[in-house]
Amino acid sequence: MRVFYRNGFHCTGLDMILKESGISRMTLYNHFKSKDELIVAALRRRDEIFRNGLMKFVEGASRDPIDRLYALFEYHEQWFNAEDFKGCMFINASAEYCDPESPARRVSADHKIECTRYIAKLCTDAGLDDPEELAEQINILLEGAIVTAYIQGRTTGNDSTTSDAAQRAQRIFKQLIR
Numbered sequence: 001m002r003v004f005y006r007n008g009f010h011c012t013g014l015d016m017i018l019k020e021s022g023i024s025r026m027t028l029y030n031h032f033k034s035k036d037e038l039i040v041a042a043l044r045r046r047d048e049i050f051r052n053g054l055m056k057f058v059e060g061a062s063r064d065p066i067d068r069l070y071a072l073f074e075y076h077e078q079w080f081n082a083e084d085f086k087g088c089m090f091i092n093a094s095a096e097y098c099d100p101e102s103p104a105r106r107v108s109a110d111h112k113i114e115c116t117r118y119i120a121k122l123c124t125d126a127g128l129d130d131p132e133e134l135a136e137q138i139n140i141l142l143e144g145a146i147v148t149a150y151i152q153g154r155t156t157g158n159d160s161t162t163s164d165a166a167q168r169a170q171r172i173f174k175q176l177i178r
Contacts (some may be wrong), residue, residue: 077166087150
């Protein structure tokens with residue numbers, strides 16, 4: 001998972017994976033029939049780690065349902081500031097796998113759908129109008145913040161930081177719920 005995240009899916013060769021993992025080619029092929037199968041497993045593992053971390057953070061941030069929605073943006077800001085932040089593994093996979101029917105693309109879409117469902121639950125808990133539509137809007141804010149943080153926040157010679165993207169998205173969210 002780390003090798004794919006750091007180098008991308010197409011640029012990662014099996015030798016790189018074997019070197020980092022310390023396992024033999026035979027062991028790898030005993031568990032995965034192909035590189036594509038390994039990519040899908042890595043994406044599924046990333047989905048599990050990300051969503052569990054997000055939910056734990058948000059639910060531990062406050063008992064207040066509105067504050068939990070704000071915590072979504074705080075979680076993202078912390079993620080953006082992590083030393084190894086390379087954008088979203090699912091956005092990256094979707095960019096590399098253009099065919100909407102590819103397994104990597106389907107797993108990526110499922111991840112985004114599940115994240116949006118969780119946001120809709122938070123909106124419902126907060127008693128906000130049209131929670132599904134609001135969740136879609138919040139998701140778009142977060143997705144835009146992810147891409148902006150990665151592209152602009154990690155580029156030298158500009159005034160943006162990775163935190164700016166999350167903070168701007170949170171300010172827009174405040175306007176949405178007013």
